[in-house]
C-alpha cells in the first residue's frame with residue numbers, strides 16, 4: 001500500500017495518515033542524551049521533520065533529547081531490547097559492543113573530519129560498520145560532533161607532565177582511559193549528564209569534550225582552563241534496532257536511508273559551524289583561559305601517545321591503523 005514514486009521525494013498515500021493511531025502508523029522512538037541546540041540534537045529534529053513530511057505522517061520519528069527517556073549508558077541496552085528504535089551514541093560508547101571501534105579514539109588519528117569520513121567510507125570503515133549488525137544494531141549513518149578539547153580547573157594543561165595525578169571523566173572506551181593514564185592521570189567513566197555536577201563538587205578535576213558539548217553544558221562556568229588540543233574525534237553512529245529495521249517495508253527503508261544521507265551531509269556542516277560558534281563564545285566570555293599548543297608542544301603530546309597505537313595493534317592487528325588516511329597520505 002505504499003508506493004515509492006520514482007523521481008519524486010515523497011511517498012504517495014491515499015489516506016491522511018495523520019488521522020491514524022500510533023498502532024496504525026510506524027513510530028520510531030529516537031532517544032539521545034544531548035541538548036537540542038547541538039549537532040546531534042538539531043540533526044535528530046531535522047531527520048524527524050523530513051521523514052514525517054515525506055511519508056505524509058505515516059512514519060513518525062519521536063525525538064527524546066537530554067537523556068529524558070534513557071540515560072547515557074542505558075540507551076544502548078534499551079535499543080538492543082527494542083524498547084526504543086533509534087539512538088546516536090558516540091562511537092566511543094559502542095566500543096563495548098565492537099571493541100575495534102576504539103581505533104576512532106586513538107589520539108591524533110585524524111587530522112580533520114574529512115579524514116574521518118574518508119576512513120569510514122573505505123573498506124575498513126565499512127567493515128567496522130558491518131560489525132554492528134550481528135550485535136543487533138543497524139547502522140544508518142555517521143554524524144560528526146567534532147574534535148575534543150581538554151578542560152581543567154587548577155592549572156593550564158600544556159606539557160604532558162601537567163596531567164600528572166589529575167582525575168578526568170572519560171567516555172567508556174579503554175583507549176581513552178589509557179590516553180590519560182599514560183600521562184600519569186586518573187580517569188573515571190561517567191555519563192555525560194553527570195559531568196557538570198562532578199566538576200562542581202570537585203570529584204573530578206577535568207574532562208575532554210568538543211566545544212559544542214562544553215558550551216551546551218556550561219562547563220566553562222566550572223573550569224578555569226581550556227586547552228585547544230583537537231586530540232581526538234567525537235562522532236556518532238546512528239543506529240536502529242536491527243530486527244525493527246528488517247521488519248520495515250522496503251520503501252520505508254529506502255525513505256529512511258535517503259533522508260539519512262541528506263541529513264548527514266547537512267549535519268556535518270552544522271557540526272562544524274556550531275563548534276566554531278561555541279569556540280568564539282568561549283573565547284569572548286572572559287570566563288575560561290584558552291590555551292593553544294605550539295607545534296613542539298603538540299609533538300610532545302603525539303610522542304607520548306605513540307604507545308597507544310602499539311597497544312591497539314597488539315589487540316586488533318595493524319590493518320585498522322595502517323589504513324588511517326594520515327599514514328596513506
Ligand code: LMR
Pocket residue numbers: 033034072089090145171191192209213
Ligand atoms: C559524551 O559522553 O561526552 C558525549 O558522548 C556526549 C555526546 O553524545 O555528544
